[in-house]
Amino acid sequence: MRISKVHIHNFRSIADLTLDVLPHLVLLGPNNHGKSNVLKAIEFVLGQSKADVSDFSSHLLTDNDLWVDITFTDLTDQEKTTFTKYLAGDSICIRRGAKRDNDKIEDTYYGGYCMSPTEWWLKSDKDTVKRLTSKTEYEATPLKDMLSGKPTQDAVKTAQDSYIATNRGKLTFERVLEVPLMGAKSVAVGILPEFFLIPAVRDLSQESQIKSTSLLGKLLNKAITEMAERDERYKSLRTQLSELVATFNKGNTARPLQLVALEAALDTELTGWGVKVDIEINPPQIEKLFELGTDLHIDDGVRTLAEQKGHGLQRAMLFALIKAWSKSLQAPTVVEAGIIGARVASTSVIFAIEEPELFLHPHAQRQMADDLRKISETSGHQVLLCSHSAHFVDMEHYKEISIISKSTAKGSSDKRQCLQDLFVGEDGTSIKQRFNMAHWINPDRGEMFFARRVIFVEGATEAVVLPYLGRRLGLTWRDVSIIDTGSKFNLSLYIKIAKAFGFDYGVIHDEDPVPDPIPGDWNDDKKNSARKAFGVNAQISALCSADHILMLRPDFEGTVSFSRSMAEKKGKPMAAICQLEAITDVAEFNPILKTMAEFAFGVA
Numbered sequence: 088m089r090i091s092k093v094h095i096h097n098f099r100s101i102a103d104l105t106l107d108v109l110p111h112l113v114l115l116g117p118n119n120h121g122k123s124n125v126l127k128a129i130e131f132v133l134g135q136s137k138a139d140v141s142d143f144s145s146h147l148l149t150d151n152d153l154w155v156d157i158t159f160t161d162l163t164d165q166e167k168t169t170f171t172k173y174l175a176g177d178s179i180c181i182r183r184g185a186k187r188d189n190d191k192i193e194d195t196y197y198g199g200y201c202m203s204p205t206e207w208w209l210k211s212d213k214d215t216v217k218r219l220t221s222k223t224e225y226e227a228t229p230l231k232d233m234l235s236g237k238p239t240q241d242a243v244k245t246a247q248d249s250y251i252a253t254n255r256g257k258l259t260f261e262r263v264l265e266v267p268l269m270g271a272k273s274v275a276v277g278i279l280p281e282f283f284l285i286p287a288v289r290d291l292s293q294e295s296q297i298k299s300t301s302l303l304g305k306l307l308n309k310a311i312t313e314m315a316e317r318d319e320r321y322k323s324l325r326t327q328l329s330e331l332v333a334t335f336n337k338g339n340t341a342r343p344l345q346l347v348a349l350e351a352a353l354d355t356e357l358t359g360w361g362v363k364v365d366i367e368i369n370p371p372q373i374e375k376l377f378e379l380g381t382d383l384h385i386d387d388g389v390r391t392l393a394e395q396k397g398h399g400l401q402r403a404m405l406f407a408l409i410k411a412w413s414k415s416l417q418a419p420t421v422v423e424a425g426i427i428g429a430r431v432a433s434t435s436v437i438f439a440i441e442e443p444e445l446f447l448h449p450h451a452q453r454q455m456a457d458d459l460r461k462i463s464e465t466s467g468h469q470v471l472l473c474s475h476s477a478h479f480v481d482m483e484h485y486k487e488i489s490i491i492s493k494s495t496a497k498g499s500s501d502k503r504q505c506l507q508d509l510f511v512g513e514d515g516t517s518i519k520q521r522f523n524m525a526h527w528i529n530p531d532r533g534e535m536f537f538a539r540r541v542i543f544v545e546g547a548t549e550a551v552v553l554p555y556l557g558r559r560l561g562l563t564w565r566d567v568s569i570i571d572t573g574s575k576f577n578l579s580l581y582i583k584i585a586k587a588f589g590f591d592y593g594v595i596h597d598e599d600p601v602p603d604p605i606p607g608d609w610n611d612d613k614k615n616s617a618r619k620a621f622g623v624n625a626q627i628s629a630l631c632s633a634d635h636i637l638m639l640r641p642d643f644e645g646t647v648s649f650s651r652s653m654a655e656k657k658g659k660p661m662a663a664i665c666q667l668e669a670i671t672d673v674a675e676f677n678p679i680l681k682t683m684a685e686f687a688f689g690v691a
Contacts, residue, residue: 102146111463133282138185154184237480276460287441399446507589538568
């Protein structure tokens with residue numbers, strides 16, 4: 088099972104937010120705008136973290152309820168059986184909530200949404216059983232023919248289930264929240280997917296030690312235990328250990344005389360109490376031996392414990408363990424054997440990682456991004472990321488991106504997602520292919536998701552010149568992304584992305600007028616190419632308002648005024664920079680260059 092939707096209400100910086108979740112989700116946004124709080128809210132449901140008064144959002148002062156609803160899809164047959172009561176089609180929705188009474192937590196609970204019959208006598212609650220103890224109420228329901236003796240909770244439930252199964256087509260149902268989940272207050276954590284949160288800690292010395300409370304300790308011990316369960320030697324050792332420990336207890340002829348003597352001595356000392364003393368030794372869980380006696384060493388020329396290495400290597404070790412575990416074959420389960428239990432814990436795993444780029448150099452970030460995507464593509468696995476690195480933003484998978492931000496510093500966190508297909512229609516496939524191919528022209532285009540403002544330009548020359556102009560003119564340019572789209576024909580694709588995610592954006596492009604008259608030496612291909620380039624102007628104007636567009640007449644090269652021979656000799660970007668470097672006084676710049684720079688960097 089995987090998370091498909093999260094609805095967060097009154098949690099920390101979030102007043103109310105609904106987020107669609109794919110198997111691989113990347114949360115982006117400025118610092119202190121709520122990305123980590125989204126992961127913490129999911130941990131509140133799937134982990135064992137307790138609610139605190141400080142978890143309640145200040146944005147809903149009149150609402151004392153904090154809750155998080157998580158919808159799961161991709162359920163296995165076993166999971167559908169475990170959560171049968173809560174199935175709505177092929178999904179289930181689980182809630183964890185908390186109530187506040189002034190400065191203390193009044194109640195924390197788990198619940199599940201189920202389709203409940205509207206008839207009162209078919210509802211599964213204590214009030215129904217209480218009403219059925221009344222003879223008048225009891226005689227007025229169809230259950231009177233299905234119950235014998237005093238109605239008990241178990242008997243009523245059996246009768247209700249039987250009646251619903253037989254008459255489902257005649258009944259009406261409503262979606263209600265049932266608390267507690269599965270009828271038991273503490274059952275949720277034991278049956279929901281396992282959740283691992285890797286925080287963006289700066290000092291990983293504690294997290295990288297082999298302890299039951301550390302992240303690496305939890306992952307390593309789980310990995311070792313799961314793999315050891317498949318080893319017959321491990322199973323045999325566990326049996327032998329149990330048999331050996333059993334020899335120390337009463338009833339075994341091989342019991343050591345020292346224990347018998349110790350019990351007799353204690354009985355003598357307690358004669359006045361009239362009691363008997365039994366010393367019983369229980370076999371330890373072998374899994375605990377790994378925790379107590381496992382050290383993780385890394386040899387990079389000097390063999391030391393993992394926590395003694397650099398932070399980058401320690402963090403890489405955490406991810407390496409996750410990858411190794413995800414690739415390992417899991418032991419056969421009762422489901423694989425063709426047997427489905429009534430209530431079996433989910434085998435799904437969800438990893439939530441804050442700043443996976445932390446302590447990693449760019450090439451390692453790129454590799455990590457690929458590895459985490461592969462984990463998310465593994466059945467029963469899901470990866471949720473918070474990142475500030477463009478290496479974890481794959482524009483080919485733009486539906487996986489969610490921008491978490493606030494409209495004001497003290498406002499509530501909100502989200503911006505694009506879940507619709509932007510490449511539709513008869514030519515949708517070729518447009519999408521062209522969009523994906525643009526990645527190889529500009530692999531850093533994911534930077535736009537971190538920018539204050541985004542400017543789309545036709546090619547590399549504009550992308551080089553605009554930051555140069557910003558620096559020379561003293562403009563605030565460092566938080567603006569200049570995106571080389573690879574071609575004038577690609578501008579419309581990027582405009583669609585910008586509009587879908589609500590970017591502050593602008594488009595700078597050439598007019599590319601068709602000469603009139605057309606030179607006589609132009610062939611048909613050159614004529615058609617010129618007409619198509621000019622026709623793009625109308626397409627851009629149709630996509631966005633005039634205040635988003637700056638059209639250069641006739642083109643960018645003419646605005647900078649570098650010669651064709653210099654462009655051929657040095658390349659257009661270098662030729663443009665050399666031309667501008669030769670101008671020592673910015674007052675001598677072409678006024679259009681200043682207009683272009685002010686447009687790009689958002690100067691009013």
